[in-house]
Structures are given as structure tokens and as C-alpha cells.
Amino acid sequence: MSAIQYEKNADGIVILTMDSPNQSANTMNADFQKALNETVEKLKADAGITGIIFRSAKKTFFAGGDLDDLIQARPEDAKEFFDVVQLMKKELRYIETLGVPVVAALNGTALGGGWEIALGCHARIALNDPKSKFGLPEVTLGLLPGGGGIVRMVRLLGLQNAFPFLMEGKQFGVDKAKSLGLIHDTADSIDELMEKSIAWVKANPKSQQPFDVKGYKIPGGDPKTPAVAQILAIAPAMLRDKTKGCYPAPEAIMAAAVEGAQVDVDTALTIESRYFTYLATGQVAKNMIGTFWHGLNAIKAGASRPKDVAKWQATKVGILGAGMMGAGIAYSTATKGIAVVLKDVSVENAEKGKAYSQKLLDKKVSQGRMTAEKRDQVLNLITATANAEDLKGCDLIIEAVFENQELKAKVTQEAEAFLADGGVFASNTSTLPITGLAKASKDDRNFIGLHFFSPVDKMPLVEIIKGQNTSAETLAKAYDYVQQIGKTPIVVNDSRGFFTSRVFGTFVNEGLRLLAEGVHPARIEMAALKAGMPVGPLAIQDEVALTLSEHVTNETRKALQAEGKDLPHSPSEDVLKTMIHEFGRKGKAAGAGFYDYPEGGKKHLWDGLSHWKKDVDISEQEMIDRILFVQSLDTLRCYEENVLESVVDANIGSIFGIGFAPWTGGAIQFLNQYGLDKALARANELEAKYGERFKAPQLLKDKVASGKID
Template structure:
């Protein structure tokens, strides 16, 4: 069965129905391109019997992008092949565009990437106003650029200034926004109406020549002298570099293809687009981003970590212990997905304060247009503030989100756990404390698990699920079901102090502090972190989370180790952190830390760093600083993988990007090692260890993989 069904009716209207057999979605892969070529050949052969063409889909989505597995197989030596493949695809769409018969798209589902490019090649587009339907060219989000004429046509339809943000940022838009921009002809209520209007449009005898194929065409927004506003032409590239720091070649390639293509004819612009696609498609960043942000994310969201043979379950009633920012955020996330919540604090007054914070949050969302008044009111109505444990009765899941204090967590566990419904799950939102130890307060440790949310919960998509020693498979499955139910992405790890994300992130902030203690300029450390694509500098993070809290946590860990009869090895960064606390610099909340903070919200690095620690006296280049910040996290991730705390490369990569902000261009901590090559990475790690300390020395697992030049997959 072909990927495209060809049906010509008695009126001479051909309907091309995209219907990839045996698949849930249509994809612009090799089979599809072959089917499209056969369809275009037949259309041209039967042109005399055809009045018009309608392109639609038999799937819930119209057409997805290209075959990303094929992109992953490309190497730098495949540049010519990638170029010619792109040229061939766009030649088919160009033949459809120049068929000499009206071609309409009846868009019944999301058309993204190649799907949008096919629609743009049609002469008219009738789009169903369906919930969740999106249109756009999101390729840059995976390190690629459109390669089937999407850049060329979008620029010619709406001009550079309107098209470039869509192309470079890879943002998808709603049918209503597409209509406003002139990218669709009509927005209709259902597919039957779309098909009917497409037929009526064909019968009206529409103009068959696209504007850019007519004599005298000028680019929207252009003048005789410039292809767009001169100020925009000067500032857009600067703003892009400022935003991307040069780490995302696809964004630069997309802008270049748009700007360069706007200055030449359609065919030349198409070739430019193909060349720019081949550049990024054969490069390492696209492979990193596709591997993690598509394939690994897809598997994580599909519940690949879920134990088999266990019936799915749904949380109807959730209990949250603690009405602070974290507890309130968890309640908000669940209520936004229709889950009834009880948000309990020590007193009803405290719980009501938490509700006031949530009301302020949703008011802000309404003001920004992210939700409606009705939806916000319905969300808040699902959350019941309480100061009484009895109000938790019948909850399917209870999550404690109280302070990181073992005794407090044990107390609230004993109080709330009896209120669970039969078979209910109790979870801790701890970010560092071992789950097995916390489960000692539980009467049913098999039903106890860790659910580590990240702050702010409404914006952070990850939940780290931690299995205790006695956590059952049924509890893990139920936890995964809940995380998916509220629209978050899960990773699953085994129990240890700090689990995965906190352990890895801890090495980052401590390494930043250690470099200042080593005499490196604090400004250099912070700026290099930003240039590498890390969202917040390590010194800024330490100030925000509190140097005194970090110091106290270290002292507690040392006491715990002593009580257990073990010792903790010296760790980077703690020396300067302790000294900063002694100097009365406990962090932002305490008046200042590495930074001084102005009443107007401004911040400047504390001058005392130079006098107290000789910061700025050491000579070091930016690449050395960057390697220390990126390598230390990857090395810790390898140790954690080696220990079996994290069991899959997928969870390590997804967790590092979504949870701690490891740069997206790397594909995550272990994909970064694979990009460098395990042998080259191990050699560089040894050099860093020789220069800066044994913490950089390659773990045994890395040595083994380096000896075989084996990637982390």
C-alpha cells in the first residue's frame, strides 16, 4: 500500500490522501518521497483531465518532518548526499506548485516541518481549528533547518522580519495566528468544511501563479534599496549571537539562508537553503540534539522505564504536604491537569498563605494571556487548603514537600500516610536525602518513593523518580503514571545521596567556587558559563541557594559519614564556601555572597573576592574554564552511571538538560562525551586531573570505553 492515496472523481478533482500504512503518523521519509514523486508524475501525466488537487491526511496529524534516523546516519563526508536529497524533495514540491492546476491543502492536523513545507507549496490552505493543532517550522529545535523550501517560501510570503523569528526560533503557531499572518487561506471548524471549501475554491478559477513567480514581484517589507528595514538587517544577527552564543549553528544557518535567499531568485534561494541544511545536518550538534531532545525524550515520555505487566492507574485525589513554593507548585501542576488536591500545612493559616501565592501566580498567567479567567478559577477550585491531616483521607497519592529535615519528614510521613486510600503511594520531594532512609518512617516502605520536582514547578518539565531499596514495581509504575498524567517528563534513578541531578549539579557550582579560590576571575567564570550555554552562572546559583545552606549541608554530610563509620573525601569548592560564610557573606538572602545586591535588583561582583582570594590573579584561558565546568559534570555522571544510580544513557541525558540546564547543544552529559569521543574525552580528563585535581580523573567505566573507543548509547 502506498503512502499517498490518489483518487480522481468525476469532476476531475484529485484528492491526495497522506496515509502511511501501519503507522500512527505520516513522515517525510524515503518511502513518502518516493510516493510523492509517483503522485506528481501521475498528476503531470493526467493534467488534461484534472481541474484541481486537494492534499489532505488520513492521520490525526497532517504530516510530520523528515526521517531523523537518516539524519543521525549522516557524517561530514555525506555533505553532497544531504544537499542532493534536499534538492530532490524540494523539486517535487516545486513541480506541484507549478502544475498549472489549483492545489489546495485541507489541513486536519498539525503540519510541522516537512508537513508545513508541503502546505506552503500549495496555492491555498484550509485549516481546521482543532485543539492542539500547530503549524510551523520547528527544525532549529533539533539542530536542523527546513530543507524542502520552507525558508524560501515563508520569507517570500510574509517578508524577512515576520518570517525569520518563526524560522530561527522554531516556534509553532495556532491556526488563528497563521490566518493573521496570511499563511492559511481560511480557518474552518472541521475537515468536511475544509474539503468543501477547497473544492469551492478550485471551482472559482483561482490564480495559479505564486506571487514570486510573477513579473515585478517584490518581497513584503522590502524597498528598492533593502530587502528589509536596514536597522533590522543590522541588529538581527547581533541579537542572535547574543542569544545563542554561537553554540547553535542551525539558528545561524537558518538566518543566513533567509537573508541570503531574499536577495536572489527562487531557484538560487532554494539551493542556498539546501547547502545550509547540509552543513548543519552533517554536523555534531544536530546529532546531539536529535538523539536526546527527540529520541530520548520520546522514550522517556512514552514510559519506557515503566515495569511491564502492571495495570495503569490514575490519581484522582492528591495530597501535598507543605504549602510553600514547591508544595504549591506541585498542587498547581496537578490541578491544572484536572486532579483534585488537598494542600496541607502545619496550620490552616499557612495553607491559606500558600493559596494566596497560587492566586497571584494564576493572576499573572491570566495577565500574560496564558490562561483564561474561567480556567484559572476552575484550577484554584480543585485545590483545598488545610491544616488537618484528616482532610487527606482517601488520597491516591501523598507527596511531602517540607524542609530538608529528616525528623520533620518522618513526622509528616507518620501523620499523613494512614490517610492514603488502599494501595496508595507516599512520595517524598527530597532533592538529596536517600529515599531508603526516609522510608524507615513509613509503615509500608514498598509503597514509598521519591518524586523530585524542580523549581519553579510550573516551568520545569522534569521529575526525577527515585526508587528506594524496598520500593515495589507497582509503586514505580504508579509514580510514572502520575508524572505522565500531569504532563511532566520522568527519569528513573536508584537511591543514593543526591541521586543524579543534585550530584551532577553540585559538581558544577562547586567547581565554579573552586576556580575563584584558585585565583581565577569570578567574572570570567560566570561569563564562560553563559557562553557555554549554561543558564545560570555557578556563583549566581550559590548565592541564590545560600552559601550558608550549602555549608550546613556539607557539615551534616560529614557528621552522617562519621556516624556511619565512613569518611567523605575532600571536595572542591567547600573551602571558599566556608570562608565566605565566616566573612559574613552567606548569599543573596543574607545580604550578599559572591555578589553585592542593590535595592533596585542590580548585582555586582563583590570586590572582596580579589583581596580575600586573589581572584583574577591566575592566568587561564576561557577554554580551560569551560572544560572544567562541562567536564566535571560529565565525569560525575559517568561515576553515577557506573554505580548504577542512573541505569540508562537516556535518563542521564534527559535529566541533565531538563533538570539542571546542561547545554542543549551537547545533547546532555553522556552525549557530550560521545560527541568528543570517549578516548579523546578520557585524555582531556587526565590532563585536567593533572592540572586541577583527582576529581577529574576518568572513572574505570570511562577507561574501559575509551580503550574500545566505545560511545555511551
């Protein structure tokens, strides 16, 4: 069966129904390319065509490019890849310029290549569906819209208005598309959608694209227009400040948009294809597609979830501790329609935790993103209490109290008595081993770790930690709950610091070590940003609180000593000790840390950090390598030690939990894309220079021959 069914009605209107065989959604795969070629040949041979309508037989209009195909494109395939892209665009352009009206009947979402097909039509009529999304999200996968999206969006909206949709991948719904003039009409049913599409064809027999009309001017002006030229003079510098040079896609999009706006449409399409080929055959797109598309989809499909356990839904969730973490978990749970009991030592504390949800919901109402009625419904789902009996009937209880084993044991035993039969008890600890905490439980098979990240309402990841005796049913229920509240779960085995806290610690410590070595703090922070980390190690240490890091280090050392082991001393500990105990600087919450936080002003590095200043000769690239390698090598150790069970969980967890450079595709993919032989050589160099933390795990040595850690 062809991916495009060709049908001509009695009025001479050709209806092209897109229906990719063996797929739930239409994509620009080899089947579609072949079908498009055959369709154009039929159109050329068909006399008396009065119009063309694109429609879909799927639930959505069109999903976009085939990422399985795109990830295979290598630099040596560039010419062939470019030719295939150009041919497809030539065929779509033929339809666009045939001289008859062309309509896209949008029955649902059209993203990426799907939106590009729609843009190639003279009119777009959409089904009135609040779930429909349109746009060009390619930049989020390290690509650019290569099917004419840049060229047409710029010509329809103007450079300045098109940039957010192109360079940030902003998606929009039907109403926004109408306000932008990109959707021309809407329909309330599929039948009405087709009726309106046919009526539009009949009403516009001589239709063409507005930008193909002689004398058409790009809204807002082309790059030579003084107002636009003024913006473009500073735009590349502003963009580089945001990307730090790690992401070639936004820069290629800007270049293709600006260059394309100065030439005719067909030349602009060729320029766009060249930049698209450059990105698609490059490594960054492969890293990002592998993790943000294939990896995330694998997790959504339950890659680390026990397969033989029935799907489960939490109906009533108890949360112990109404501090920042507990309050955030309560909000994230209640907004998904789940009843929450938020318990603290006093009703006042519990109400304070509930007020956090009130504040976030009020903000949504004030922005028009939620009705007051919906806000009240969510708030009514949260019961603030100091009475443990209110936990009765909870099928999941999560403790989110201070990182103290005795305290956690006490609240576990108090609350567990009220847990429903078959319920799950979880700890939100970020460092304490789950097997040890589970000893306080009456049944450690039902005990698990659910490590949320702060702020919970914004952070997408939850690290699920299996204790030694955690059952498959408990793991499956925890996984289902995390997905139920719209978060991304990764699964790890029990260990001190698990995966994310342990590896996150290596990043912060490396920054503190660099400071102790005498490197200027501003250079340290900039090296981290240029590596692709979202914030520098000194800034993030301030957020975490220096006192908390000191506490965790001390507790870890004590626990290890009790096991007859030791935690080697690090120069980073001396830095923390000096900051806290000599200078009285404890972090952002205390108003002073590595940064000063002037009231109403912008934070800036504290002058007193000159205490560590020495004349040290280290290149920026050396610092970048230290920052990335110290994390990726420890991630690989976690995999080698079976703390991590999959590369997917390692890559997703490192980006969404630690903030590891997204352009790399994750901490293990960083080593893969670096080249394992080169990564091993670099690790050996760093170990010789800086010590054992850069020692290459045996797994890296073992995988050099195959060239990939999987």
C-alpha cells in the first residue's frame, strides 16, 4: 500500500491521503519519499486538476522526519543525503507552484516535517482540537527544519517573529496558529474539515503562496532593512552567549534564515538543505536524537520496569515532611488528580507546605493557564495535617524528611501502620542507602527509594532506587506512579549516593578542586558553561548549601568507617571548611556563599575567593575535559558496578538529574561520541596528571575494540 493514496473527485480536486504503512503515524521515511515521487508523476500526467488537498488517515496529521533514518546519516553520505532532501523539496515545491489551490486539512498534530508539508500549502484548515500541536521542534534534537520550514516561516512571519519557533522549537496550538495567520480556518468535525477544504479550493481557483506573488515583501523587512539589520548585528553574539558554542543547530538556523531571506525561494531552499545536511551528518544531532528521542521513548515504554506486573495507579499518596521537597511532591501529585495527605510535626508546618501549591497554582491562574475552579479542585486534594491517622488508606507513602537515618526510621514506623494492603513505602533520600533505611520497615519488599530533584515542580526526573529486597511489584508500582505524575523514571540499584548524587558530587568537587588549585573562580564557572553544564559548580554548590555538602561528607565518612572503609580526603573539603567556618559563608539560603546576593541586584562572585588565587597555568579545554571526564568516568563506574543497569538510564539520568551537557547525549554517550580509544587515552593522561578519580574503568578498556558502550 502506498504511503499517499491518490483520489480525484468529480470536481477535479485531487485528495492526497497520507497513510504510512506499518506505522501509527505518518513520517518522512523511504515509503513517503517514494509515494511523493509517484504522486508528482501522477499530477504531471493528470489533466483538469482544479485543486489539491492533503489529509491524513492517521489520528494525527503528520509526525515529521524519520529519526531512525536521520541518525544513520554519516559525513561520507552528505552528497547523497543532500540530493534526497532536495528531491523531496523539489516535489513539494512543484505541488506548491502548480497553479491550483493547495490545502492542508489538519486533523491533528503536525510537527516538524508535517508542519512543513502544511506550510507548503496555500491554506491550512485545522480541526478544533485543544490537543493539536504545530511547530518545528527539530532544534531540540540538534537539527533544523530541513523540509522548507525555515524558508516559509520566515517569509510568512518575518525574521524576528519566526526566530522563537525556529531556534527554540516553540510549539503552538490551534488558537495561537490562527492568531499568527498560519491557520486560516477551523472545523469541528472531520466531515466539516473536508467540506471547508473543498469549499476553499473552489473559492480560490487561482491560488498561490503569498510569497510567490510578485513584489511580496517579508513582514518586518529583509536583512537589509535598517531595523532588521540592527537586530542581526547583535543576534549572533546573543545566541553564542546562550549556546556557549555547544549547539550548532541554533546557529545554523539563524544563518539559513538570514541568508535565505536575501535570495529567491528556490535558492533559499537549497541553502536550508545544505545546513540541514551539515547538522544531520554531524555528531551532536546523533547524540541528541539517540537520547532525547530513542532513549526517552524507551523509558516511556517501560524499559526498566518489570514486564510481568500489571499496570497500577496510585489513588492516595501520603507525604511525610512539608519542607521544600515534600511540598513539591505534594503539588506534582495533586495536579495529576491524586489525593495527597501532607503530614508534618505541626499543622502550621503542613499548611505552609500546602501554601507552596497555592502559590504555584495562583500564578497559573493569573497567567490565564488555569481556571480558579480548577485551582481550588487541586488544592482540595491536599490534606495538611499533623495526625498520622490521616494517612490511613494511602497506597503510597513517601517520606521527605531531613537526611538522618534515625529520623527517617522513626517516621517510617509511625506512618507504615496506616499504609493500605499492598501499598508502597518510599524514601526521598538523596544519599542514604535504601537497604539500610528499609530495616525500619515491617516489610522491606515494599520499600523503595524515590529520589526527586529540587524544585520538584520543574525537574522532570525521578531516580527510583531498588533496595536489596525490593520486590518487582514494588518497583513496577513506583515506576507507574512516577509516570502517572508526568515525570521521567530511571531505575538504579542501591549504593551510597546512588547514581545521580554520587556523580553530581564529582562535578561540584572538581570545581572546588580547581578553586583550591588557584584557578580564578570566573574561569571555573565559564569552563563549566562552555562544557555544556547549565550552571557552574560554585553556583550550584551555593544552591545546595555548603553546610549540607559538609554534613553529607561527614556522615558518609562515619558510615564507611563503621564498615571498616575510609573516604579519601579531598581538597574540596578544605575549601568548604574554610568557607563555612572561617568566612561564615554557607550558601545562597544563608545569603552568602561563593557568590554575593545583593538585595534587588544580580548575584556575583565573592571577592574573598581571591584567598585561593595563585598563578596557575591551565587551559580552558583542560578544565572542560576535567569537568566532563570526571562525571562520565564515574557514570561508567556506576554501570560497571551495576548501580546502573542500562546505558539509557545513565544518559537520561545524567542530563535530567545532574545537568550533564545535553549536547553530548549523556555521560556514557559522551565517551562513545568522543571515540572510546581516544577517551581511554585522555583518561590515562588526566589520571597521570590529576589522580585516581580519572582512572579508566575496566569496562572502558574492554569496549575499545567494539567502539561502543551499550
